[in-house]
Amino acid sequence: MIIGLDFDGVISDCGRLKSDGAKHLYGVEIPPERFKKELIVDSGILTLDEYRHLQKQIYGTREIGLTMLPVDGVLELVPKLQQEGYDLRIVTSRGEPESKIAREWMKSKGLDVHLVGIGGGVSKADACKGLDVYIDDDLDKLEPLVDVVPHRYLFSWGYNQHIKVPKSVGKRIKSWQHFYEEISSLNGKCEPN
Numbered sequence: 001m002i003i004g005l006d007f008d009g010v011i012s013d014c015g016r017l018k019s020d021g022a023k024h025l026y027g028v029e030i031p032p033e034r035f036k037k038e039l040i041v042d043s044g045i046l047t048l049d050e051y052r053h054l055q056k057q058i059y060g061t062r063e064i065g066l067t068m069l070p071v072d073g074v075l076e077l078v079p080k081l082q083q084e085g086y087d088l089r090i091v092t093s094r095g096e097p098e099s100k101i102a103r104e105w106m107k108s109k110g111l112d113v114h115l116v117g118i119g120g121g122v123s124k125a126d127a128c129k130g131l132d133v134y135i136d137d138d139l140d141k142l143e144p145l146v147d148v149v150p151h152r153y154l155f156s157w158g159y160n161q162h163i164k165v166p167k168s169v170g171k172r173i174k175s176w177q178h179f180y181e182e183i184s185s186l187n188g189k190c191e192p193n
Ligand SMILES: [Mg+2]
Pocket: 006, 007, 008, 009, 010, 136, 137, 138
């Protein structure tokens, strides 16, 4: 079974990284669980330009990027799934310079997962062809995968809690432990490849 993973918000805790970055750059306190573009920009806390600048800084600056924290459970359960024979791959909207930082960070954490960075503003549909599973923290990224990837999951965070997830698009996953259990139960239902 081939499992596709988003990077920011599934492997790395990007809410925490954005919150720290906003404090550093703009002196504003925004809790990680509120850190979603539409929540921050629509409420006027940051302008769209400020938000984009923040993203560029936190994802594109090596020194900041390497301070990312892993999502709880990821350092144990990614290797565990690989040992059990699952083929794990990362498909991220990061561009190449940001992907390079993500690869270096993973190496420092002992994670060995192939990472493809397709760049922002591009649908993940082509890059996700052939995957059996895909998990992302952004519903917009799952929508184009409905006819491409059979099993789609939204990684739940405070910042996406306000979004209704149609059953036809995906299922919410609340933690890495929950994802691990879901994969194990899928494997019982699917033909192993
Ligand atoms: Mg993400």
